[in-house]
Amino acid sequence: MLVKTRRYQAPATVATRANPVRGAIMNIPETLAAQTIAPEHYWAMMEAVSSGMFYWCVREDRVQWSPKLHQTLGYTAQEAAGVSDTLALMHPDDLEPYKQILEAAMAEVRDYTTSVRLQNAKGAYQHFDVSAHWMPAQDDGQPDLIGFLRDVTALTESRAQAQRSQRIFHALCENMPAAVYIKGADRKHIYGNEMAATFAGCSRDAFIGNSASDLFDADTAAALERVDHRLLKNGGSISRHDSFVTESGETRTVFDTSFLIDGLSEGEKLIASVAFDTTKQYEAEQALARSQRLEALGQLVGGIAHDFNNTLAVLKGNLELLQIIDDKSQCQLFCKEMDDAIERGRRLTMQLLAYGRKAVLNPQIHSMSDILAESDRMLRRVLPETILIEMVAGGGLWNTMIDRSQVENAILNLAINARDSMPDGGKLTLETRNIRLDDDYIDDRNEPVEPGRYVMLAVTDTGTGMSKDVMDRVFEPFFTTKDVDEGSGMGLAMVHGLMSQIGGSAQIYSEPGVGTTVKLYFRASEETADRDTAVLAKPIVRGTAHVLLAEDEKSVREMLTRQLEALGYRVTVAANGDQAYEFLLQDASIELLVTDVVMPGTLQGPMLARQAREHRPDLPVLFMSGYPREAAIHGNGLKERDINLMKPVSMQNLAVAIAELLNNHETST
Secondary structure, eight states: OOOOOOOOOTTOOOOOOOOOOGGGGGGOHHHHHTSSSSSSHHHHHTTTTTSSSEEGGGGGGGGOHHHHHHHHHHHOOOOOOOOHHHHHTBOOOHHHHHHHHHHHHHHHOOEEEEEEEEEEETSSSEEEEEEEEEEOOOOSOOOOOEEEEEOOOHHHHHHHHHHHHHHHHHHHHSSSSSEEEEOOTSEEEEEOOHHHHHTTTOOOOTTTBBBBBHHHHHHHHHHHHHHHHHHHHOEEEEEEEEEEEETTEEEEEEEEEEEOOOOGGOOOOEEEEEEEEOHHHHHHHHHHHHHHHHHHHHHHHHHHHHHHHHHHHHHHHHHHHHHHOHHHHHHHHHHHHHHHHHHHHHHHHHHHHTTTTTOOOOEEEHHHHHHHHHHHHHHHHHHHEEEEEEEETTOOOOOEEEOOOHHHHHHHHHHHHHHHHHHTEEEEEEEEEEEEEEEHHHHTTOOSSOOOEEEEEEEEEOOOOHHHHHHHHHHHHOOOSSOOOTOOOHHHHHHHHHHHHHTTTEEEEETTTTTTEEEEEEEEEESSOOOOOOOOGOOOOOOOEEEEEOOOOOOHHHHHHHHHHHTTOOEEEESHHHEEEEEEHHOHHHEEEEEEESSSSSSHHHHHHHHHHHOOOOOOOOEEESHHHHHHHTTTTOTOOOOOESOOOHHHHHHHHHHHHHHHHHOOO
């Protein structure tokens, strides 16, 4: 219990000392020196703002606890005891250090602050901050000690837990076989383990405090900054595969998961990332993919062989019949069948080129609304009446730069697939609308397209749908679930290849028993729609001009010569570009150059045209090639008015192209 004491008389010269222990309860000597507050009143006041107090009358070795300290430790109030009794409650690890502090304080008569652990009534230890002060000396010259205790058990345990968590975090991050790094909202790294610095090709000190743009190449930094922007905007987490080149020139592939740490003090946001090095796994997957591509190539070769063998069988059989049959009507029938077989072979070649993203395109500005309207008429002729066709055209559609015939062919392929999936009838919906693809959309779907404005064409059926196994292979060439004679398996492969070639995207969604949707994304264009200039719609035109033909393949050269002469033209024939150039220099009556693009000798088709125009600047040129890339060539001697045709060239297209070139030449002159 509290023992009353007389009022202390402190000399005027007693010095007060500032105490480093935090809290107002620790700054008390001046109050005591004021000599205006009785100890019992002071105790009552200070207990209100502390966890308890003790008073040590040194000359009597008597220690008195305040009721608040008894209450804090869970003991009942008791008479004062000696200092040794109080020290007995101290944690063994704290006892000797405290004795040393106490002895030094007594020897120098100075205040002290420290931290100790005292055992409570339940046997557990509580943590206290202690601030002890020497009171003014009494008549016998012996000062007494008064101490203030503050229970910091919860704070100490919280700090210990935080330190433990920090050690666990450090051990986890440093031993994890992955790059772990944390960035602030300013995109600069505030933490990174050793592997993160290794990935960046720098020291750990250089990694901390720098951003991705300071450490990585421009493409890698831009990709990382896009992820940061999305996380800061939308929260959540983002997982992605990425590749980058290290400072040593090594290419690494990583699987990176980044997430937002939100809800911190004062609205702080952090971005944490864990990146696993998947280079070896990626290389193994690439090896497997190469093996699968070889398997697909074998399937492709088998499909080509099957279809071309059928074409050759028709050609060979009808040619043999032509040699033994004199009936003209029968001969015309055989020729028609051969022409149909050749057309099937040409279409297969075009499909293969589209699949390989090497189709010869004639891109022009078109409105998807016009294409949808034309497709409506086309599909109603192709599809049975049991299939309901619905056209949903979006308003204000943007124009697109496309090859109309290729797009219409793609729509036809999709419609035929839809028809086959609805043998008992159903509904086919073609929908168009404008759409903007942003980084979020593309990253979520891992689409190989650039962000921007697109016109989407969706073809949806209510057919049987597809399983996941079929979905995984649906764009492979010659892969089909139909019977052998019902489909080539090139339709969707052609569509996918075409969309990839023009910088768009083809996405397919399907569910067994529900149906299938194929979405085609075409890049939008600011230009106005062009008029249709397709030559196939024009009739054959004959002429009498002098044509120079340069073609290295003898059989093709002879066939083209016969066609040109049949159209009325006078033909000079050259077996290569060098010979054709000599003829041009010698004969000024030549009015048109028809040349292959790739030929033996020093002068290829474009170089032949360029040198010829040094002498004949206005000479019109018609280029032909069996190589898709060369057939689509521009520049290197070609002028905008020149025409490029992909072999095989029909006689009708050849006639129309020559007539157009000659008419344009006459108009310009």
